[in-house]
Amino acid sequence: MAEETRVVMQDIDVPGMASLDVFVKRGGYLALKKALKMTPDEVIAEVKKSGLRGKGGAGFSAGQKWSFIPKTPGPKYLCVNADESEPGTFKDQMILEFVPHRMIEGAVIAGYAFGATHIFIYIRGEFWKEINIVQKAVDEAYAAGYLGKGVCGSDYSVECTVHPGAGAYICGEETSLLESLEGRRGEPKMKPPFPAIRGLYDRPTIINNVETLATVPAIIERGADWHLSLGTKESPGIKMFSVSGHVNKPGVYEIAYGTNQLDFIETLCGGVSGGKLKAIIPGGSSVPVMPAANCDCPLSYEGLHAAGSMLGSAGMIVMNEHTCMVKMLEVISRFYAHESCGKCTVCREGTHWMTMILRRILRGEGKMEDLDTLKEAADGIEMKSFCPLGDAAAWPVQSFLKHFRHEFVDYIEGRKKMLPKYKPVGTIGHEKLPARAY
Amino acid sequence: MAVAVTKIPAELKSKFDELESRGKYPKRLSMLVPALHIAQEHYGWISGDAVAAVAEFLGVPENYVKGCASFYSMFFMDKPGKYVIQVCHNATCQLLGAEDIIAHLEEKLGVETGKTTPDGKFTVLAVECLAACGRGPVIQINNREYHENMNIRKVDELLETLK
Ligand code: SF4
Ligand code: FES
Numbered sequence: 121m122a123e124e125t126r127v128v129m130q131d132i133d134v135p136g137m138a139s140l141d142v143f144v145k146r147g148g149y150l151a152l153k154k155a156l157k158m159t160p161d162e163v164i165a166e167v168k169k170s171g172l173r174g175k176g177g178a179g180f181s182a183g184q185k186w187s188f189i190p191k192t193p194g195p196k197y198l199c200v201n202a203d204e205s206e207p208g209t210f211k212d213q214m215i216l217e218f219v220p221h222r223m224i225e226g227a228v229i230a231g232y233a234f235g236a237t238h239i240f241i242y243i244r245g246e247f248w249k250e251i252n253i254v255q256k257a258v259d260e261a262y263a264a265g266y267l268g269k270g271v272c273g274s275d276y277s278v279e280c281t282v283h284p285g286a287g288a289y290i291c292g293e294e295t296s297l298l299e300s301l302e303g304r305r306g307e308p309k310m311k312p313p314f315p316a317i318r319g320l321y322d323r324p325t326i327i328n329n330v331e332t333l334a335t336v337p338a339i340i341e342r343g344a345d346w347h348l349s350l351g352t353k354e355s356p357g358i359k360m361f362s363v364s365g366h367v368n369k370p371g372v373y374e375i376a377y378g379t380n381q382l383d384f385i386e387t388l389c390g391g392v393s394g395g396k397l398k399a400i401i402p403g404g405s406s407v408p409v410m411p412a413a414n415c416d417c418p419l420s421y422e423g424l425h426a427a428g429s430m431l432g433s434a435g436m437i438v439m440n441e442h443t444c445m446v447k448m449l450e451v452i453s454r455f456y457a458h459e460s461c462g463k464c465t466v467c468r469e470g471t472h473w474m475t476m477i478l479r480r481i482l483r484g485e486g487k488m489e490d491l492d493t494l495k496e497a498a499d500g501i502e503m504k505s506f507c508p509l510g511d512a513a514a515w516p517v518q519s520f521l522k523h524f525r526h527e528f529v530d531y532i533e534g535r536k537k538m539l540p541k542y543k544p545v546g547t548i549g550h551e552k553l554p555a556r557a558y
Numbered sequence: 559m560a561v562a563v564t565k566i567p568a569e570l571k572s573k574f575d576e577l578e579s580r581g582k583y584p585k586r587l588s589m590l591v592p593a594l595h596i597a598q599e600h601y602g603w604i605s606g607d608a609v610a611a612v613a614e615f616l617g618v619p620e621n622y623v624k625g626c627a628s629f630y631s632m633f634f635m636d637k638p639g640k641y642v643i644q645v646c647h648n649a650t651c652q653l654l655g656a657e658d659i660i661a662h663l664e665e666k667l668g669v670e671t672g673k674t675t676p677d678g679k680f681t682v683l684a685v686e687c688l689a690a691c692g693r694g695p696v697i698q699i700n701n702r703e704y705h706e707n708m709n710i711r712k713v714d715e716l717l718e719t720l721k
Pocket of ligand 2: 207208646647648651652686688694696
């Protein structure tokens with residue numbers, strides 16, 4: 121039976137956890153004090169040993185990332201990526217709203233480990249409430265000496281700034297986030313140089329997801345071995361999953377990696393609502409969709425990979441048997457067309473083109489060749505675009521066509537007709553199209 | 559000698575100054591997005607005056623400010639209504655009926671998505687994921703308040719409160 125293993129979320133229900141007082145009463149900032157007694161290298165070694173992987177999507181080892189920062193003097197930056205915007209993903213919002221100090225504590229520990237002089241917390245602009253909560257927490261942390269000059273009486277000093285975004289999914293990509301933070305359009309930059317060498321203001325910079333940093337205090341407090349004792353060999357520790365769609369209890373759950381997916385949905389999420397399970401997108405809208413038959417698998421990097429999908433941001437979207445997969449894909453494609461920064465042709469044109477074809481199929485004007493064209497367009501974007509948004513747009517198209525081709529054919533051959541309420545609305549791409557121009 | 563004419567009203571200037579002292583940014587230009595938020599709050603949208611004020615504050619040309627502002631979906635480059643009703647119609651919200659809500663709003667307010675009612679009161683926008691999918695369908699008013707687990711009845715109640 122799947123059960124929760126709360127670490128980041130352990131005290132999330134305690135009233136007032138967002139305030140410094142309550143947080144400290146529950147043992148907050150003890151890990152920071154412990155870390156400050158270790159050498160920075162020891163902190164990095166412990167986090168490396170723990171096997172902590174970045175929880176924003178790519179899953180890269182956090183300790184290893186920190187160790188890329190050169191030991192040269194001068195300003196170095198830590199950017200906390202709180203620009204969560206992948207459809208289905210809403211886990212970081214919990215941390216920002218209910219336990220902001222845990223994230224700040226993790227950020228200061230990380231900053232100490234690689235010598236950050238300034239922490240920037242880049243929060244998506246729509247999170248107005250959370251921005252204020254985090255700002256308040258930062259102010260409290262400054263006043264109590266957890267930020268600023270001589271953190272907790274040590275010789276480590278660090279500044280901290282809370283920075284709002286303004287509604288651009290692409291700013292979650294590392295280099296775009298930095299561009300946006302520097303006051304430019306948030307368009308991705310060529311790598312290398314990697315941000316660890318030349319990032320914000322051309323200085324060494326680490327970008328970490330909110331959840332990654334919020335996990336760090338527990339690792340310092342309880343040790344790498346404790347972290348390794350949870351989860352699986354390749355995916356050690358715990359992970360917050362955000363679950364939405366056709367389940368009876370949508371929400372955020374923190375579980376050990378390796379928990380069985382179907383068990384998780386049955387036991388913790390209250391089961392599928394409105395009918396039988398049809399498909400799951402396990403890791404945010406960009407990862408390949410899994411038909412129900414493939415869903416009996418462990419929730420880990422390797423488990424989901426073996427089952428034909430990916431862990432991604434762990435934003436799980438559950439669909440029941442009544443879901444129209446053509447419509448679902450059209451919505452997801454529209455998202456990437458809308459959020460493409462427009463810098464490279466394959467992505468800018470490709471995402472738009474795919475959405476238009478899908479809309480045509482939904483209207484009942486599709487041809488069988490359209491399915492090949494869709495596949496070709498997706499293949500033409502995958503691995504050929506400038507940044508990962510291109511792949512993110514291609515994978516859903518490829519996987520939906522692979523597993524649910526018959527539903528597309530039903531529209532094309534006239535067995536299925538678009539219901540009026542399924543009319544696509546809204547604008548896509550960068551030009552303002554009339555609302556009904558699909 | 560030419561006299562510098564400031565385009566920044568005093569009230570806005572004090573908010574910019576507060577941002578400057580709180581942000582501690584190593585480079586001035588980093589204040590672009592936060593300054594645009596402040597200017598939008600002051601003027602209701604990124605009007606010519608808003609662009610001029612931000613440009614002056616940052617010491618950059620106005621077209622630079624406009625070029626950046628138009629990149630981000632939270633900045634209104636056209637004057638919206640008093641209440642901007644943003645309905646998420648992305649993956650989960652769509653699964654849970656967001657498009658019915660949009661259709662209902664269009665009918666009830668007599669306005670197409672993307673447009674403003676003739677009395678200048680409401681603008682209806684269909685937006686992409688607002689990161690509250692677990693409580694979808696979600697509506698956000700004026701880039702601020704979230705309204706979650708929406709349905710047609712709750713939309714009607716919400717409209718009643720927006721006077
Ligand atoms: S892949 Fe898309 S989002 Fe990325 S740089 Fe190219 S156009 Fe921009
Ligand atoms: S899909 Fe609507 S809030 Fe995420």
